Amino acid sequence: MATVALRSSQGKWVMVCTIMASAMAFIDATALNVILPSLQKNLKASGPDLFWILNAYLLMLASLILIGGTLGDKLGRKKVFMTGIFIFILGSVACGFSSGATMLIIFRLIQGIGGALMIPGSLSLISSSINEKERGKAIGTWSAATTLVTMGGPALGGALADAGLWRYIFFINVPIGLIVLFFLTSKVSESKEETAHTGLDFYGAITIAAGLAMLTFGFLRLPAVGFIHLQSFGSIAGGIVFLFAFIGIERKSSHPMMPLSLFSNLIFSGTNLLTFFLYAGLGTGMLFISLNMVQVQGYTQLESGLTFLPFTFFMVINARYAGSLADKYGPRIFLISGPFLAGTGLLLLSFIGQTSGASDYWTSFFPGILVFGFGMSLTVAPLTAAVMGSVSDNLSGTASGVNNAVSRIAGVFANAVLGSVAVLLFSAALQKEIKTDTFDLQQKQTIIAQAANLGNASVPEGFTLTEGQKIKKAYQAGFINSYNVIMKISAVLGYTASLMALIFIRKKATKITPDYKQCLSA
Known part of the structure; x- marks a missing residue:
């Protein structure tokens, strides 16, 4: 299909709609980490419940996002994009009215279905609508703008949570979604591939x-x-x-939702491996930083949200320029250095012990977040541009779906695996902390049972005030111990992502065409 200039009227409306819709989904992800303490307390959710609240959305997103991208290519990118937004709005309203953890988990599944249709549509619309010379700049603009709004999510979530209004993190999606639907209907043309296969996988x-x-x-x-x-x-x-x-x-399959032929392109394979490791580290790191700040270090949820402003600053300043420079010089240097710096930031954050709260932020969390944010700002736009640039326009929705699916699958596995590891580490640390105390076996088992709640572990009933203080200190020390290990694992994941770029990414790549069978037999 014909493409348009980034500064044209059509180009501007495509950017506005894709940025607003993507931000709607990404705000939920970043804000949710910050409001988890309030949500956990209000809904009486356990530690595993928290991971399921996070993973229910990610799981459905990862499972269906591939077919969401393919549907856009075949049935119309705008049509599928709008359907996803509508379902996401319905799921958000239901989440806001949830009265328990189980109900919230179920409605997060509905949000995930909407996101699976909506998220790949944004990058697919950009790739199929904006001319190739400006595509990297457009993706960089999308990355910077969505990150600016998205990283405002923690501050917004923290403010609402401190005010007892955490449910409005879900309700805020309604006006944003309705505005996007209006502009898509009136300002953006349909885009689809007439030659695409009709079958669905x-x-x-x-x-x-x-x-x-x-x-x-x-x-x-x-x-x-x-x-x-x-x-x-x-x-x-x-x-x-x-x-x-x-x-x-x-x-x-004659019409696969994830054509294996795509992975014959080293850049496509390498960028998706990079995405998996980087986003596994990113998701886990940001979750445990928020839990540590609020539940152990004594930050308010608003203070916790505001601590990510340096991250936001770098993403806004650097993302667009990084995308433009990647167009000019190639993405390789950015995709090696960016994840390496992000991993270094996570490593710095792994050495933080017990602090005096927000007053110690500048000497504890700030240096790590600064390096982490700078590294991510060098990575996001070049990574997306490299993925979308490795395939023909006909496969833009599928490629976007695959890459988004990989990032969400990374989040699912990181939350599930490292969440379980964190509970096991917390339990082991607690056993060591209370080993020399005078508690009997049953009391120790009762104390350790609270490890499933991680940073929200509370002193069980039946203990004296003095014993309760000892137990509370043991919980804090145990959580910090598990946090330190989990953050080091996250750092290793960042370094591994950098290694993937070093091995696989080259300046130029041959684009994969939509003839799957021909590619497979070549």
């Missing part, structure tokens, strides 16, 4: 959804029941079987 969608769900469930049950239990080992094994079945289905 429902079997692929079912198998990957089942595989990811079973893996996530198995890892989340691991701390409670142990690895040899059917709920953990059986679910993990079943999930692996389903994922292998998904690969088999994609290999044989």
Whole structure:
């Protein structure tokens, strides 16, 4: 289809609509980390409940985002994009009215369905609408603008949570979504590939959804029941079987939701490996930073949200220029240095112990967040431009869907696996902390049982004031111990992402065409 200039009227409306819709989804993700303490207390949610509240959305998003991108290419990018926005609005309203953790988890699934149709549509519309010479700049603009709004999410979430209004994080999506739907209807033209295959890969969608769900469930049950239990080992094994079945289905399908031929391009493969490791580290790091600040270090939720402003500053200043420079010089140097710096920032954050609260921010969290934010600002736009630039326009929706799915799958696995690891580390640290105390065996078991709640662990009933103070200190020390290890693991994931760029990314790549069978047989 014909493309337009970034500064044209059509180009500007495409950017406005895609930025607003994407920001709506991303605000939820960043703000939710900050409001989790209020949400956990208000809904009486356990630690595993928190991870399911995060993962329910990510799981559905990861499972269906591939077919969402493909549907956009085949049925019309604007049409599928608008359908996703509408479903996301409905899910957001339902989440806002949730009266318990289980209900919120269910409605987060609905949000995930909407996001799966909506998120790949934004980059697909940009790639198919904006001319190739300005595409990197457009994606950089999208990255900077969405990040500016998105990273305002923690501050907004913190303010609302401190005021007891955490539900409005979901309700705010309604006016934003309705405005976007109005402008899409009146200002943006439809975009689709007339030559695209008509079939839909429902079997692929079912198998990957089942595989990811079973893996996530198995890892989340691991701390409670142990690895040899059917709920953990059986679910993990079943999930692996389903994922292998998904690969088999994609290999044989005439209309795969994830064409395996895409991965014959080293840049496409490398950028997706980079995405997986980087976003696994990013998601886990930001979650545990927020929990540490609010539940252990004594920050208010607003203060916790505001601490990410340096991150926002770098993303706004650097993202657009990084995208333009990647167009000119190639993405390789940015995709090596950016994740390396992000990993270094996470490593600096891993050495933080007990502080005196927000007054110590500048000497504790600030240096790490500064380096972390600078690294991410060099990465986001070049990474997205490299992914979209490695395929032809006909496959832009599919490529966007695959890359977004990889980032969400990374979040699901990071939250499930490292969340379980954090609980196990917390339990082990608690056992060591109370080993020399005079508690009997039953009391120790009661104390350690609270580890499932992580930073929200509270002193059980039946202990004296003095004993309660000891237990509280043990909880704080135990959580910080697990936080330190989890952040080091997140740093290693960042360094691994940098290594993927070093190995796979080159200046130029041959674009993958939509002839899947020809590519597979070549």
